[in-house]
Amino acid sequence: MAMGRPRSFDADKALDEAMEVFWRHGYDGASLAMLTKAMGIKPPSLYAAFGSKEGLLKAALDRYAQRRSAHMHYVLAGPTAREVAVRFLSSIAESHTDPANPPGCLLVQGGLACGEGSENIPFELAARRAQGEAELRERFVQARHDGDLSPEADPAALARFLSTVASGMGVLASSGADREALREVARVSLSAFPKRDASS
Amino acid sequence: MAMGRPRSFDADKALDEAMEVFWRHGYDGASLAMLTKAMGIKPPSLYAAFGSKEGLLKAALDRYAQRRSAHMHYVLAGPTAREVAVRFLSSIAESHTDPANPPGCLLVQGGLACGEGSENIPFELAARRAQGEAELRERFVQARHDGDLSPEADPAALARFLSTVASGMGVLASSGADREALREVARVSLSAFPKRDASS
DNA sequence: AGACTTATCTATCACTCGATACAAAAGTTG
DNA sequence: CAACTTTTGTATCGAGTGATAGATAAGTCT
Numbered sequence: 001m002a003m004g005r006p007r008s009f010d011a012d013k014a015l016d017e018a019m020e021v022f023w024r025h026g027y028d029g030a031s032l033a034m035l036t037k038a039m040g041i042k043p044p045s046l047y048a049a050f051g052s053k054e055g056l057l058k059a060a061l062d063r064y065a066q067r068r069s070a071h072m073h074y075v076l077a078g079p080t081a082r083e084v085a086v087r088f089l090s091s092i093a094e095s096h097t098d099p100a101n102p103p104g105c106l107l108v109q110g111g112l113a114c115g116e117g118s119e120n121i122p123f124e125l126a127a128r129r130a131q132g133e134a135e136l137r138e139r140f141v142q143a144r145h146d147g148d149l150s151p152e153a154d155p156a157a158l159a160r161f162l163s164t165v166a167s168g169m170g171v172l173a174s175s176g177a178d179r180e181a182l183r184e185v186a187r188v189s190l191s192a193f194p195k196r197d198a199s200s
Numbered sequence: 201m202a203m204g205r206p207r208s209f210d211a212d213k214a215l216d217e218a219m220e221v222f223w224r225h226g227y228d229g230a231s232l233a234m235l236t237k238a239m240g241i242k243p244p245s246l247y248a249a250f251g252s253k254e255g256l257l258k259a260a261l262d263r264y265a266q267r268r269s270a271h272m273h274y275v276l277a278g279p280t281a282r283e284v285a286v287r288f289l290s291s292i293a294e295s296h297t298d299p300a301n302p303p304g305c306l307l308v309q310g311g312l313a314c315g316e317g318s319e320n321i322p323f324e325l326a327a328r329r330a331q332g333e334a335e336l337r338e339r340f341v342q343a344r345h346d347g348d349l350s351p352e353a354d355p356a357a358l359a360r361f362l363s364t365v366a367s368g369m370g371v372l373a374s375s376g377a378d379r380e381a382l383r384e385v386a387r388v389s390l391s392a393f394p395k396r397d398a399s400s
Numbered sequence: 401a402g403a404c405t406t407a408t409c410t411a412t413c414a415c416t417c418g419a420t421a422c423a424a425a426a427g428t429t430g
Numbered sequence: 431c432a433a434c435t436t437t438t439g440t441a442t443c444g445a446g447t448g449a450t451a452g453a454t455a456a457g458t459c460t
Binding site: 165170 | 223224225226228229230231234302304308309310311312313314315316318322323325326329330357358360361363364365366367368369370371372374375376381384385387388389390391392
Binding site for chain 4: 203204205206207208241242243244245248249
């Protein structure tokens with residue numbers, strides 16, 4: 001049936017470059033010229049592979065989530081709810097100041113507010129942030145079942161608190177805060193987290 | 201010497217409209233067309249009054265700070281460090297979900313990351329956020345002097361923590377979270393705050 | 401080889417961006 | 431009123447926006 005000319009660039013490699021551009025400049029601030037230059041391809045190749053600028057962002061977000069899933073798996077594997085919280089905020093402090101990436105969090109600075117043709121980008125990013133919060137919440141529900149989290153504790157509230165602090169750390173990191181500053185925020189935040197099961 | 205034709209629009213009123221546009225769409229996402237339409241003036245009037253799009257943003261930020269100063273004054277007037285923290289996060293929860301304004305915080309969603317000619321906008325916003333944190337820090341230093349905050353407490357760390365949570369609440373609110381959700385985050389966050397002076 | 405399918409490149413599309421030139425209008429001052 | 435100063439509206443500037451048309455190149459399949 002004839003397979004056609006094969007793609008001459010590595011889509012994943014190109015996505016990594018696009019991700020960095022979106023990360024550093026946000027959706028509106030990332031122009032096609034910047035993206036194609038960073039990806040090393042021409043506009044028609046970009047559109048053939050990803051459909052549109054928005055499609056490219058979604059693909060980059062998928063890849064971002066994929067990168068993070070490994071870390072998140074480690075976080076959720078913590079033996080207790082509190083250890084999960086410790087791991088979560090610690091990994092946020094490290095990843096948001098990783099010199100290999102732009103400072104901050106793609107899901108935060110990618111676009112909280114956008115221009116006239118991009119109204120759904122903020123929704124897209126919010127949905128991805130909500131997913132991380134949901135994973136934490138489920139883990140804490142499990143922890144309460146297991147008994148390492150007090151029955152009075154509110155898994156949803158704790159997950160939302162941690163997710164909110166993580167977003168705040170993203171904002172902080174985006175403005176150039178160093179790793180130690182984020183660690184300190186993590187440390188203070190953790191004193192809001194239940195230390196042990198008060199029941200049974 | 202002839203005073204010239206007087207301005208035919210209310211600059212403060214126009215700034216309020218511009219502020220809302222920047223708030224809802226971010227700096228990059230706010231186009232001159234949107235701004236002039238919202239402000240009810242034509243581009244030459246805008247440029248005569250504010251110099252540039254960036255100048256307009258800074259004027260809007262000044263006005264935003266002016267609005268907030270009243271709230272912040274009330275917050276800092278809290279009798280104890282802890283009460284200051286309570287007032288701070290409570291006022292954030294209310295203001296970030298005030299139906300009279302776009303959800304969230306102008307200083308957060310105004311532009312964490314911008315395009316190629318706007319690199320200094322994120323700096324500008326970060327500086328304004330840092331100012332609020334500095335005010336909290338100074339208040340906590342004062343509280344430690346006054347003895348209502350333990351000598352072991354770290355005013356800088358506490359201020360940064362609260363500021364970070366506030367930013368996170370801004371992110372949360374921007375994605376449509378309701379007031380009760382923000383209040384809950386505030387409540388959990390406050391359990392990280394020292395309850396009383398452990399010394400003396 | 402030859403037919404077929406898809407990717408890539410050059411050039412460019414229509415449109416919007418932020419910002420201005422120019423002339424008419426509206427006020428103040430002598 | 432007449433001279434002067436500043437604002438306002440119309441029209442538009444050059445540059446950059448996201449996206450595409452059409453021709454060519456590079457592979458696979460029979």
